[in-house]
Amino acid sequence: MTRWWIHIVLWLLLAVPAAWAAGNDGFEDVRKIDSQYFTIYYKPEVDLNDLLNQLNVSKADQMLSGQSVNFSSPEKQLASMLDVLFNRACDVLDMHLYSFKGNIKIFATQKELSAFYDNLYHSDLPCTGVSFYLYDFNSIYITAENFRREILGHEMGHAVMSNYFVVQPSVKIQEVLAGYVEYQLRKSK
DSSP, rough: HHHHHHHHHHHHHHHHHEEEEEEEOOOOEEEEEESEEEEEOOTTTSSSHHHHEEEOOHHHHHHHOOOOOSSSSSHHHHHHHHHHHHHHHHHHHTTOSSOOOOEEEEEEEEEHHHHHHHHHHHHHHOOOSSSEEEEETTTEEGGGGOOOHHHHHHHHHHHHHHOOOOOOHHHHHHHHHHHHHHHHHTTTO
């Protein structure tokens, strides 16, 4: 009986802090919107109307994804646009995730995103780093100024692959496939 209790205590000591650490990346003081596939966090200084204008999800995207955009409020419009885009990324990759739930975290500036990355990894964001996806937090990190469908589609491609495959493809293969999603979204503008 005492061995059983020791196993439970050890499990709690190891699992609970690990679960907390996996969910807390330090992105704080934010507003939140929920969609079917994402929880969207954004800094208060980010203008939703600017995000919507940059995202530019087309009628063709809606038709190809089989979903429509809800225009009842800017929050619902953003949520439904991101769901349309996620379905497009899944279609391009032919990898459908029906129970996926991830995060999109939107910074106001590139400087904030770079500082956040430096805080996590103690290194500079790569020179092409306008956004990135972290599997450990199941989160896409992006700035408001780079909130475009091609860039988000690329990162959504990473999210889809990371949650679709049991054994992760190599980084090069992931970049090729995510680049293909980005290419398809650029082509269909």
